[in-house]
Amino acid sequence: MPKNRTSKYRKKLGLSPGSIIYTGDKETQELFIDSFDYNSEFLDEKTHANIEDVFHYKTTKSVTWININGLNHVDAIEKIGTHYNLHPLTLEDIVNTSHRPKIDDYDNYVFVVLKMLYHNANDEIINEQVCFILGENYVLSFQEAEGDVFETVRERIRYAKGRIRTLGSDYLLYALIDAVTDHYFMVIETMSNKIEDLEDNLFNGFSQEEISIQIQDLKREILKVRRAIFPLREIISKIEKNENNFIKDKTIHYFRDVYDHVIQISENIEIYRDMIWGLMDMYMTTLSNKMNEVMKVLTVISTIFIPLTFLAGIYGMNFANMPELHYQYSYFILWGVMIVLFLGMLYYFKKKKWF
Structure with a gap:
């Protein structure tokens, strides 16, 4: 019996560009805001209940990272968009959870959309959109729900590990994108292990019906990961060209390292994709041999x-x-x-x- 599927785009049909309509399915998510305001000498970490509590960070001379969880709170998104002078199309893309990863340059900020991938407790791949706004001395991040891959970045800020507290907001953006990329490695490593286990099961003659279901699940996973990762090459390549004033030349070198990682991940994805198709051929051959x-x-x-x-x-x-x-x-x-x-x-x- 076919599943009942709903369209994420139905909510936006007939609306004008710039209409801020949340297209996700987490309608009851509570608004959660945390902030890090820091420089090499001090750190101010806080949790906020209201979006107005973070407005004053715009005028500070230190670097500020404001992380907003709960895209279903459209009013709060509009308020912070007005305060930071964000374009209506940017706000529309933030709450559109099915948007393709991309980067846009504006006069007063840089807008980046990424897909954050990680495994939950049931070993399922969570595909969550995360958006970044890079300004002169701040980074705004928008997530659909609590739970992310940025805990290592928070630890580096709290304990002044590395150079993150001595550099600007552009380096903070790099650190966040690098954290997303590092978890791509973990996702494809798990996928590699699943492929190897399936190969062993095929050779050992395990349940054919169960293996066919696992192969189909792997095919869906590899397509999900591929859609999330491939546009990232275009994003990092555009950052490397340094067509804006918000990313300093010395930070470009770090983004080049991310680009190398993305290329490596993309190559692995193509290899695993071919291996999965090979598993399907092997499965059909095994069925044919068994029938013979x-x-x-x-x-x-x-x-x-x-x-x-x-x-x-x-x-x-x-x-x-x-x-x-x-x-x-x-x-x-x-x-x-x-x-x-x-x-x-x-x-x-x-x-x-x-x-």
Whole structure:
């Protein structure tokens, strides 16, 4: 029975460009805001309940990272957009959770859309959109719900690890994008392990139906990961060209390192994609070989009984001396033999996994 699927774009049909309509499915998500305001000398980390509480960070001389969870709170998104002078099309893209990863340059900020991938407790791939606004001394990040891949960045800010507290907001944007990219490696590593396990199961003759379902799940996963990662090459390439004033030249080198990682991940994805198609071919070949083995055995059995059936067809049961005809329970014995033979053949075929 087909699943009931709803369109994410139906909410936006007929609306003018710049209409801020949340297209996700987390309608009851609470608004959660946390901020890091820092420089090399101090750190101010806070959690906020209202969007107005973070407005004053715009005028500080230190670097500020404001992380907003809860895209279903469109009013809060509009308020911060007005305060930071964000374009209506930017706000529209922020709450459009099915948007393709991209980068846009504006006069007063840079807008980046990425797909954040990670595994949940059930080993399922979570594909969540995350948006970044890079300004002169701030980074705004927008997420659909709590839970992300940025905890390592928070730790580096809290404990002044590395150079993050001594550099500007452009380096903070790099650190956040790098954290997203690092989790891509973890996702494809898990995918690689699944592919190797499936290969072993195919060679060991495990349940064919279960393996076919796992192959289909892997195909969907690889397509999801590919759609998330491939546009990132275009984003990093545009950043490398440094067509705006918000990313300093010395930070470009770090983005080049991210670009190398993205290329490596993209190559691995293509390899794994070919391996998954190879698994499907191997699965079909295994089914064909198994069917050939079954047909060979059945052909041998049929060949043995063909001459016996031929002789029985000519002479029938027309012999004068047949002691079984005079037994009182011959009919029931014959039925018993036939039933036992039938059940024995079923057991043999089941044991050989022919059905």
